[in-house]
Amino acid sequence: MSEKAKDRADVRQKGENFVISHLPNRTIVHEEKVYRFFSGTAYLGLPQHLSFQHLMADAIGRYGTVFGSSRNGNVRLGIYEVAEAKMADATGAESALTVSSGMMAGQVVINWLRGQKGTFVYAPAAHPALWHEPVVALPSISFADWTNQLSRQLQTVASGPVFILANALNAVRSDYYDFDWVNDLPDDRPITLVVDDSHGLGVLNQGRGIWPQISHKSNVQLIVTASLAKAMGMPGGVIFGEATTLTNLRRTAFFGACSPMPPANLDVYLQADALYAEGYERLQQNILLAEKLLLPTSLFRHATGYPVFFTEHDELYKHLLENEILIYSFAYPTANDRANTRIVISAFHTSEDIQELADSVNEFQRRGRKG
Structure with missing residues (x-):
């Protein structure tokens, strides 16, 4: 098995083993370790928003x-x-x-x-x-x-x-x-x-x-x-x-x-009009920051203004995981497909989250150039 194939198999195995008992937010906790979370599809961050949850409780x-x-x-x-x-x-x-x-x-x-x-x-x-x-x-x-x-x-x-x-x-x-x-x-x-x-x-x-x-x-x-x-x-x-x-x-x-x-x-x-508007504006700000910090690495395919940063470098998943950052990387749409590796930005992220992500991505790129 080639090194790339091993990396992809490793990605699938690790992705399947991340079983948690709480809603993913900026971070998730797995086996008593905290990871910054850059996956999922809650682009506007509403399921994690306390005001949205309070509205939900009243509506129920x-x-x-x-x-x-x-x-x-x-x-x-x-x-x-x-x-x-x-x-x-x-x-x-x-x-x-x-x-x-x-x-x-x-x-x-x-x-x-x-x-x-x-x-x-x-x-x-x-x-x-x-x-x-x-x-x-x-x-x-x-x-x-x-x-x-x-x-x-x-x-x-x-x-x-x-x-x-x-x-x-x-x-x-x-x-x-x-x-x-x-x-x-x-x-x-x-x-x-x-x-x-x-x-x-x-x-x-x-x-x-x-x-x-x-x-x-x-x-x-x-x-x-x-x-x-x-x-x-x-x-x-x-x-x-x-x-x-x-x-x-x-x-x-x-x-x-x-x-x-x-x-x-x-x-x-x-x-929830105000919460949707707030989430949209926060998402746009976070995408702009992520574009500024991630795109100069030339590691990503990215549609301007969209919250997804795709990479062919599947080994990035393992590097970020070692730095306690969890990104999207699993086989889709079936278990037989290759693992797609991408970073997903959400409205719930802070500028510090995105900066830490970028620092780790830059470290990965530097290591690759040295190799």
Whole structure:
């Protein structure tokens, strides 16, 4: 086994063994040792924010922990529609529909599309939430190369509806995606574009996510799905689209039979405008500092203004761990994939945290140059 392969195996093993009994924050405690934590997806730091937690405790007093019913039942909670209208307005979409998770958001849409007998076309690295089969063969080319050949590919597809499935960005490798290609899609057939925005909602475009970034074309129906358990700090998922489309989704057995997301979380969402704004501003400040301190090392791939710093240097994980800093490094999306190594910045980090991280990264780079 090569040294790099050993490092990657070591990364997987150590990552699996970090079992803790508390919510990760700026730091985590493992086997009586404190590590600075630069992983996870709580980009706005809301689950760790005491004021957010207090709002949650009050909301549970009103709504309990779950709503044990179908959203289509004869007793309905009005907070769902109120919160969904606010989410739609915040992104610029016509309508929004919440479900129990980001995975469920994708699968509600995919299950509905399967009944329309169309052709599924997948972008590279499309999230499993958008897969219409247990295993989907995704293109192995770059997103840019895929978009360049997409129009030609669609010319070979039999007549009928086309469903294009893509992520809003590559959150693992910290790459933004350009969606100008939507304007060049053929006009001769109905096309549905489904975009998973789980890692963009609350972060991209002043927090509005990908929706305002995608051009609208008359024969292209846009549907955006997202997990709310990342930047938004809530267990649940959401679907954005035209009101008629979401009405059709509500009528499906797939939606009607699934449990909704906890209403208490939506009550918190309606009250937490100031906390979301504060988290967004803190995140932007932390990203700017991290960019200033980390990018001069040339170790990272990074989309400007995004909280992820990806590196091909998997051995950085082990070095940082020895310096009591824990970053993201594990096989994704399956256990058979290689371990992706990246640093994740959150609103809960302090400037001291980021400086200590940068000092350790610089030490790693110096050692590498000496070797």
